[in-house]
Amino acid sequence: MATQAAKKPARKTRGFIKIREEECKGCGCCIEDCPQKVLEFSPNLNRMGYHPCVYKGDGCIACGICFYACPEPGAITVYQLEEGD
Ligand code: SF4
Ligand code: SF4
Numbered sequence: 001m002a003t004q005a006a007k008k009p010a011r012k013t014r015g016f017i018k019i020r021e022e023e024c025k026g027c028g029c030c031i032e033d034c035p036q037k038v039l040e041f042s043p044n045l046n047r048m049g050y051h052p053c054v055y056k057g058d059g060c061i062a063c064g065i066c067f068y069a070c071p072e073p074g075a076i077t078v079y080q081l082e083e084g085d
Helices: 029-033 065-069
Strands: 015-019 039-041 053-055 076-080
Touching: 015 053, 029 039, 029 065, 065 076
Parallel strands: none
Antiparallel strands: 015 076, 039 053
């Protein structure tokens, strides 16, 4: 019997985030909690010797979960895209 692969819903980008890499302690909480899995560790080290988190550049839905997961105040800022952006 032939089976069909379920079609994945299109991933709509509704926002983006900015990470102040020098504030990041590389704990990975935001990476773990992001429902879209659009965050990852940078291969580079910051001034404190941590691999900071970086946005992959696509797929953020501006849910804010990474902001609340981050223990470092000011490390993450979440932006919501306007309709038509
Ligand atoms: S706002 Fe939500 S979707 Fe965007 S990077 Fe943060 S946790 Fe992921
Ligand atoms: S939760 Fe904050 S400190 Fe931890 S990796 Fe993400 S940005 Fe860095």
